[in-house]
Amino acid sequence: MVGRIHFLSSPGLLQSFGIPTTSLLASSSFFSSLATFTPRAAWPAAFGLCPHSQERIFGVSARFYAKSRNMAPKKAVPEEKIPLGRPGNSLKSGIVGLANVGKSTLFQAITKCNLGNPANFPYATIEPEEARVIVPDDRFDWLCEKYKPKSIVPANLTVYDIAGLTRGSSTGAGLGNSFLSHIRAVDAIFQVVRSFDDAEIIHIEGDVNPTRDLDIISEELRLKDIEFVEKALENQKKKTRMGGQSLEQKKAKIEQEIIEKILTWLQDGKDVRKGTWAPKEIEVINPLFLLTAKPVVYLVNLSEKDFVRKKNKHLPKIAEWVKEHATGDPIIPISVCYEERLTRYETEAESLEEQKNVGAPSVLPKLVLQMRKTLQLGSFFTSGADEVRQWTIRVGTKAPQAAGVIHTDFEKTFIQAIVYNFSSLKELGDEAEVKAKGKMMTKGKDYVVEDGDILLIKAGAAKG
Template sequence: MPPKKVVEEKKVLLGRPGNSLKSGIVGLANVGKSTLFQSITKCSLGNPANFPYATIDPEEARVIVPDARYDWLVDHYKPKSQVPANLTIYDIAGLTRGSSTGAGLGNAFLSHIRAVDAIFQVVRCFDDAEIIHVEGDVNPVRDLEIISDELRLKDIEFVEKAKENISKLTRRGGQSLEMKKLKEEEACIDKILAHLKDGKEVRKNDWSPKEVEVINPLLLLTAKPVVYMINLSEKDYLRQKNKYLPKVMEWIKTNSPGDPILPISVSFEERLASMTDAEAAEECKTLNTKSALPKAIVTMRQALNLASFFTTGTDEVRQWTIRKNTKAPAAAGVIHTDFEKTFIQCIVYNYDVLKEYGDEKSVQAAGKVLTKGKEYVVEDGDILLIKAGAAKA
């Protein structure tokens, strides 16, 4: 008998499935969050105040995602309209010790974190007597532990509430399929709760697809991907050396292995943001350095498992955002919801192929233009032409 075919269990991602995902800038008070937001978005919130809770409501901005492929396509087609990909970023007010129990304005801040899909966590690694620290002194490892504990404690509260709600249903008993499903969900909630009470974050575990389906609707804070932004003084950023950095790296490696770590100087980025693009480029050249912000945006997109496809032509070059492993009809739906329902097929070739051959005619002549159906998984950098039927009235 032929060997039984092993069906590979499809990995389900933690988090919401949409393409319009949001990132929040999070940290303790006075670590450089609002200044980073101003620099990353070139938006002004006024002068960030030198005390906790300077930013009470999260501020929102969209930033353009730097992508050399998009720049090349715009230069190649010289279209009438050009639309790059963007990332939505929120500036969320500073956490303090006790936020999980509502200290200060903690509950409001934690609900704002709950509403985003990923976290830029800013960690202060600079000394400045003029910028007070909410804990009294600069100690980044302690700050990391405070934020980790506050988010985890709030998640325990969320999960205990979910446990209470589902227990009311399972106590009725019975042998129905619905009751079986509820009991499986309750067992999963017990497992999540034990994981959190053991001092671990939800994103740091290998959950099964069924378990992920239970986790995602809970919108847990510790399930969100994190990019650590290590805020250095300009001097330390330029010399790539900092007295706090070894202990910070050790803490992240132990407690959040695999999470991206980006050294940045928010004061340097603020200075660059006040210049014209030409002046900023000249300053970076003089100092033999570069802004960390483009890398931060690209890293966050990767942490969110986002990819891009393009639609091109002389009328418009546009970069569309999708989650990785998205099939062609769902990708078409990002352009217009009707296209997903009426999808017939797509004509596809990748940006790398176009760049190699130089133009569409050469790509076609080389037999590199493919026609794909509903099961095609769109690859990062694909250039698509969607064919869809007429939408039903």
């Protein structure tokens, strides 16, 4: 048994079989014509007949399209990806490491430098251990040059200088408790690893051995996480001890199983950020604020000599350690003493001249941009004669939530956004040309804001 054949007006196809196009007017005479001109056994090959319960549609020209009556199941809508860590746009990074590895010197260099920004924006130090540093962005500089606004507000990254770690910090040794409470408050880690020799700077472990130091920090963070998770599991078991089949009890039981899975993962010597977790599991992980769930950027602190010549005896071993224990985490070689020295110049021009003479540019801009990438942060702009501002959002943020970064009421009363990308504006020169070329679009609530978008938000009046 065969399925049905439908012919849409296709004179060329009919005539190729020697069938008058008028035969199409009546299906009975049409099929009679088919039978007359072609032996029945050749029908499947000649006319594209298909198995039972399937249709073939002959369209214009000699092409045909298959359409199954038993429709293939709809593609499953993928679950929305939930990033590990605290949601939000005002995310913080912390400088972490053993004592005497260059953490505080790096912090001072970051907060004193201009980060390559020719407008010389001041940084804002909130506390001795916390600072906000400018995010270098040529797009922002271009917009400021174009509009020459009354006010300019660049994006910034909040950085903490966290208390030094020692072996045994997970059990309270040294300043361990202070270190761990501070690191729980940040969203990502700059881990400084000492890879320079200096007899005047004593290493807390007695000698310079970067891979050993990496092992110490990794182990201390993981041990503290095990302690956190064990407490969470104990509390969760209290909820499930009563038993029952209510929805609340079933949910509690599922959460307990997830916590047990996290604990096993940690006890196996693995960091949480390196696991493949389902969205429901991430919903359980995030409120725990686990230390090993935070993304890490490794900063290998070299002597100025090694940094300039781009060579250090410890680097290959460090790279191998990261490949084995933290696959995919970025490594940035840096000379903290060199970066600090560059900040002593009175002007940015003098600093740039020294970098040129030495043959080694500062890596601080790269460091800040890498951390934003690690935190999955992007930017959009609002621009005009009054103000040019760069706003920080998480990658994947939709238009209403981006509007909420400007003002919380805008998210609630969002109507639409007029959107065009910086690249279009730079290419075409002004908004009129962007609009004329069809690059300026009106977007609704489902629009995912792209990095570099320029937005004009339309929102309703907030309810009293």
